[in-house]
Amino acid sequence: MSNTNTPSDANNLFWFLSRVLNDEEFKDKFNQAPDQFLKLAGLNDEQRADLEEIYNIIYKSKESGTELPEEKLALSWQKLIDDNEAAYVEYLTKNFTW
Amino acid sequence: MYFSAFSNTLRSLVADDFNWENYQSLENRFPKCDIRYLEVNLNAHTMPDISLAFNCVDLEKNIAIVPEQLTSRYRDLLNLPITIRPAFLWVEIDKFSFEKLGLHASLNARSPFFKLDKNIEYRTAIKYESLLSNTTTPSKFVESFYKNRSKNESIEHISCLHRDGKATLKYHVLLELDSLEDRLKQYEWPGEHSKLLKVISHLSAVSTISKAHFDISVRENFLLEKLGIYLSMKLVEIDEYTKLVSEIIKSYCPDKLDLLPNLIEELKYSNFNKYWLDVKVVIEEDITVKLYFGESTSKND
Numbered sequence: 168m169s170n171t172n173t174p175s176d177a178n179n180l181f182w183f184l185s186r187v188l189n190d191e192e193f194k195d196k197f198n199q200a201p202d203q204f205l206k207l208a209g210l211n212d213e214q215r216a217d218l219e220e221i222y223n224i225i226y227k228s229k230e231s232g233t234e235l236p237e238e239k240l241a242l243s244w245q246k247l248i249d250d251n252e253a254a255y256v257e258y259l260t261k262n263f264t265w
Numbered sequence: 266m267y268f269s270a271f272s273n274t275l276r277s278l279v280a281d282d283f284n285w286e287n288y289q290s291l292e293n294r295f296p297k298c299d300i301r302y303l304e305v306n307l308n309a310h311t312m313p314d315i316s317l318a319f320n321c322v323d324l325e326k327n328i329a330i331v332p333e334q335l336t337s338r339y340r341d342l343l344n345l346p347i348t349i350r351p352a353f354l355w356v357e358i359d360k361f362s363f364e365k366l367g368l369h370a371s372l373n374a375r376s377p378f379f380k381l382d383k384n385i386e387y388r389t390a391i392k393y394e395s396l397l398s399n400t401t402t403p404s405k406f407v408e409s410f411y412k413n414r415s416k417n418e419s420i421e422h423i424s425c426l427h428r429d430g431k432a433t434l435k436y437h438v439l440l441e442l443d444s445l446e447d448r449l450k451q452y453e454w455p456g457e458h459s460k461l462l463k464v465i466s467h468l469s470a471v472s473t474i475s476k477a478h479f480d481i482s483v484r485e486n487f488l489l490e491k492l493g494i495y496l497s498m499k500l501v502e503i504d505e506y507t508k509l510v511s512e513i514i515k516s517y518c519p520d521k522l523d524l525l526p527n528l529i530e531e532l533k534y535s536n537f538n539k540y541w542l543d544v545k546v547v548i549e550e551d552i553t554v555k556l557y558f559g560e561s562t563s564k565n566d
Contacts, residue, residue: 235382241347248347259352 180251181258183208184218188225217247302543304357308553309518335427341396349389357424387411390420397425398432406436406452406483413451417441421478434483442469442477452481456490461548464494468546471512472496480545491549498543506542510556513544517552 186193197204205215221243228235248255342351390411391403410420417439424435440448442465446458468474480493498506507529514521543557 235385237346237348237385245347 178209179254179258180210180214180218181255303558305556306553307518307521308551309520338396348385349392393423398434404483404486406488409452436481438479438481440477440479452488454488456492456548464546464548472509493545493547496544510544513554517554
């Protein structure tokens with residue numbers, strides 16, 4: 168089925184992060200114009216910094232072929248959730264029905 | 266209330282002696298627990314039965330409906346490190362008998378970073394197995410799955426149904442249709458492969474099984490003949506849905522065809538086009554058709 172996401176999904180930073188990490192096409196477009204994409208997502212500076220931190224932890228580990236630093240990732244992920252609880256619940260509700 | 270919106274359709278589907286009060290009292294008892302979907306089971310020999318599934322995003326809501334004997338396992342799941350904690354949990358109630366209640370936990374398959382690390386995914390699956398069914402060693406199925414899986418295959422979530430004092434683990438798996446038969450042989454699936462292939466061939470002809478989701482059931486480390494095939498129809502138009510359901514019911518439970526007009530009529534005159542409508546065909550001794558009615562979401566399925 169085609170993309171049926173509503174604008175509220177696009178503005179959800181967890182949805183945004185999920186697409187950047189899991190959707191190759193989305194990631195390529197994001198990497199071509201990250202500022203434009205982040206502006207579209209409506210992220211504030213703190214959200215943007217948190218998101219970039221998670222992105223960097225994962226991709227540095229991937230690029231270097233080293234084991235994912237789970238503890239570090241868990242801390243950053245927990246902070247993102249704690250700071251954006253409503254957005255996280257919305258993201259879960261819309262994306263984890265099964 | 267969510268249940269009320271469905272009740273007329275459901276009343277037209279099930280036996281006269283069905284205990285509707287149980288459904289309504291449960292909804293009244295736990296108004297804060299969102300009902301996510303209704304499941305109607307149809308097969309050729311028995312009257313339809315119905316399950317309800319509740320959304321369980323936060324602990325407080327969950328504990329309210331999880332039976333006492335399962336709460337410690339439930340807490341254990343929610344106390345896992347954030348990187349492997351279930352992103353979402355739900356409870357599915359079978360015929361509304363609390364003794365038959367099954368605890369379902371979704372694997373973090375679609376969390377932002379889950380699929381990026383094979384080791385996390387494998388360890389999560391093992392952990393969920395052990396917490397849900399009190400096993401200490403990984404099942405043969407999970408070992409074999411992660412040893413042999415291709416890039417596009419994944420375990421999306423693991424559920425556990427507690428019934429008759431035994432736990433049945435159910436793996437919701439994304440498999441490639443091309444290698445399906447080989448995979449099932451590899452996992453030692455005991456069902457009739459010819460029956461499965463016939464069903465797949467039929468479903469492929471009448472619909473798009475684009476994602477090829479399957480439910481594989483394991484009890485006491487052995488695969489059960491029971492195998493579910495999902496036709497994901499999120500946000501599908503009602504006409505398309507009813508056409509497909511008619512075709513499937515005609516093929517697998519023709520004696521239930523007389524239930525269809527009521528169902529279709531009510532779907533058309535309700536707001537059900539706002540909901541997602543899924544179909545699942547389950548192969549065991551018989552073939553059962555499961556119809557799911559849930560609220561629409563923004564998923565890409």
